[in-house]
Amino acid sequence: MSGHSKWATIKHKKGAADAKRGQMFTKIIKEMTIAARMGGGDVEANPRLRTAVLKARAANMPKDNIERAIKKGTGELEGVNYVEMSYEGYAPGGVAILINCLTDNKNRTAADVRSMLSKSGGNLGETGSVSYLFQRKGLVTYDAEKYTEDQILERALEAGAEDVATSGDSIEVTTTPDDFESVLTGLEAAGLEHDSAEIAMIPDTYITLDNDGTRKVLRLVEHLEEHDDVQEVYTNLDIPDDYDPDAE
Incomplete structure (x- = not known):
């Protein structure tokens, strides 16, 4: 079949930037909670919750954790009220970046995301500025x-x-x-x-940077993914097979 998205390669090569196990659980629990709040706690009748539960099981999350997250979403257990936020902009080198967040404090999250992008040489864009890509x-x-x-x-x-x-x-x-x-x-x-x-x-398309530019983008992705409110980060960066993270 035609097509070669290179997504798996990118996900694999930035594997060192992935959240630690505990932080990953926290992010998945947030997703299950908001999915249950929006669509109900019936996994079979709620596609978004079903997908989140699949991710939880793939991460070997204990069944009790999954059930508690769903009950917090449905209101059966007390929990934090999370809000979905998405940010679009550009990473170093003009690479498009999408940042999906679940937060209990919109002002804090927006300020943190803007700061991380700015310090890395990137910038926030308007809604729709890169999502069409x-x-x-x-x-x-x-x-x-x-x-x-x-x-x-x-x-x-x-x-x-x-x-x-x-x-x-x-x-x-x-x-x-x-x-x-x-x-x-x-x-x-x-x-x-x-x-x-x-x-x-x-x-749909990818941007290739030199070794230094690639490293800067991946470093930004790592910092963003370490933030508790950030759920997913997507870019259109193509990582060359000869990319060397340790090269000067």
């Missing part, structure tokens, strides 16, 4: 050392996937957001064990 897609990734693309391709097509591509040491299966769960379920039923599964913002 991305498409919302379901994405399931597999270890290319464990499976071949042909093994994944046949089953992914049967399940209704849009695209399958190998990127570095990962195989990516792309779906529409509506088909994400059914495709994932079909692949799991075939006995395929995924590395990650999420609804993500995938860029």
Whole structure:
């Protein structure tokens, strides 16, 4: 199938920037709480909550944590009232950046995001300034050392996937957001064990920078992802295969 988003490569190469396990749990719990608040606590009837629970299970989150997060969202347990905020702008080198947040203090989050972008050489943009460069897609990734693309391709097509591509040491299966769960379920039923599964913002085109510029963008992404209010950070940065994070 055509297409090569390089998303898995980017996610893998910035793996060192991913949140620690405890912080990751906090972010997933926030997402489950707000999903339950907006759409109810019935996982089968709430697609957003279902996706968040899938992510929680993939992270090996204890069942009790999942249930408490849902009950906080439905009001059965007392919890913090989170608000969704999204920011658009540019990272160093003109790289487009989308930042999705869940916060209990909008002013604090906005100030922090603006400060981190400014200090890195980037800047905030108006709503819609870069989001048109991305498409919302379901994405399931597999270890290319464990499976071949042909093994994944046949089953992914049967399940209704849009695209399958190998990127570095990962195989990516792309779906529409509506088909994400059914495709994932079909692949799991075939006995395929995924590395990650999420609804993500995938860029239509990518920007390549030199080694120094790439390092600056990834450093910004790392700082943003370390912030408790930041849920997801997306960019259209293409990381070259010869990128060296330690090169001067």
